[in-house]
Amino acid sequence: MIIGVPREIKNGETRVSMTPNLCRRLVAMRKRVLIERDAGRSAGFLDREYEQAGAEIAADPDDVWGAADLVLKVKEPLEGEFERMREGQTLFTYLHLAAAPALGQALKRKRVLGIAYETVEAADGSLPLLKPMSQIAGRLAVQVGAYFLQSQNGGSGVLLGGIPGTSPGRVVILGAGNSGAHACRMATGMGAHVTVLDVDSRKLDALDAEYHGRIVTLVSNPANVERALAESDLLIGAVLIPAARAPIVATRDMVGAMRDGGVVVDIAIDQGGCIETIHPTSHEEPTYVVQGVVHYAVPNMPAMVGRTSTIALTQATEPFVVALADKGVERALAEHPGLARGVNTRDGSIVHPQVAAVLGG
Structure with a gap:
């Protein structure tokens, strides 16, 4: 599995979806990690730290999106990123599709498996990534x-x-x-x-x-x-x-x-x-x-404190990212019902009931 981390392009966004520590863990699992140049700089994580953790630094976002089987982000893709998504790709990020119908349509059109941080559930029904x-x-x-x-x-x-x-x-x-x-x-x-x-x-x-x-x-x-x-x-x-x-x-x-x-x-x-x-x-x-x-x-208010927010977010996402990387996406979803409830889009449809109620399937 190739895991890609593009640099966030939303206005004022300073967070990054992977720390060097998480990168090191994934590389130790023999996963290839592609990090876009300066993706972590605003949160205080430099390219050389990712390289020391075993990542490859990509100069162009197209290189990350084009190669990655699993794309990790913080914020939802913006319009300029829609065409970089591709069929069969898994995207793991905050999506908030109820307020972003254009993104929902793009994920459907590109047939991307979209897993939203905000709808992943813990065993007790709480929302650990939100x-x-x-x-x-x-x-x-x-x-x-x-x-x-x-x-x-x-x-x-x-x-x-x-x-x-x-x-x-x-x-x-x-x-x-x-x-x-x-x-x-x-x-x-x-x-x-x-x-x-x-x-x-x-x-x-x-x-x-x-x-x-x-x-x-x-x-x-x-x-x-x-x-x-x-x-x-x-x-x-x-x-x-x-x-x-x-x-x-x-x-x-x-x-x-x-x-x-x-x-x-x-x-x-x-x-x-x-x-x-x-x-x-x-x-x-x-x-x-x-x-x-x-x-x-x-x-993206938490971007005001990008380092604190990045560390807090990645500590919460790490078990789910590791499960996706270790077991593969489909097996991880089958074995983790709470992670499966994070799936918002699949095979060209909106499959999360609450999101579908707002946007349609």
Whole structure:
């Protein structure tokens, strides 16, 4: 098996899908590894480290895509990469097809076996390859929100933690999953007043127990969301429905009721976003203003901390990559039901039920 690692081309992307340590392990298994030149540089991994681990460095992305049986990436292929994919190839990466119908069509047309990190499941039904990036995005969302709340960055000038004699900033988090829980941890650590809303009362119970009543937990419904947003300084969208488009939880009118200079950070933007006024932004142009509120929606937010994110991601993907390399793709999928649930496209069709429900087969 030839395993290829192209350099990520998404705007501002700094992560890489393989560390030298993982490369060394695959080479020891007698697999050929092709790494595109400078693929790991932004994450602090140099070509010579991959060469020392036994990889071959390719100067051209076509050399990687053209030779690889298994392509490992971080982010979904962009339009310029569609024609580099080929029939019979396996692609293992974040796909988020519910928000990327053109990519879904390209994978079908090229008859690529597309395995999406975000739908691979552990034995308990959790999402082990989504978890580390969700945790990082949740923590970064508060940092980003605090930055854009600063007056010189277009915000209302609120310090989230306040100081004695002033009120702390108010943070509202929509969703109490991995990203929402980690956003809550960061915001409470900074001393903010935190409200978390979710439709799952068990998640709210767990957070309430963890913080001993130091946060407000509310069942997510339109009335509660509207009241919470009217008093908020920072809104963080962290709603996830695996493989499906995120539902709109905060409407345009709700966002319009926020104070001028408030900030919205939508972590769910990979799946279309859960805030009606949101659309994707980039690391080069991260924000825009709607109804006096600053909006931030960079889909590859974890790329802000490329080295940490790369290490966290590859630690999670390594067992699955090793299984694919060691057993071959079909045997690995047959023996690992959770990995098989990561398959989104096969033989020219979309086969994941939730994705197919959005895009069709």
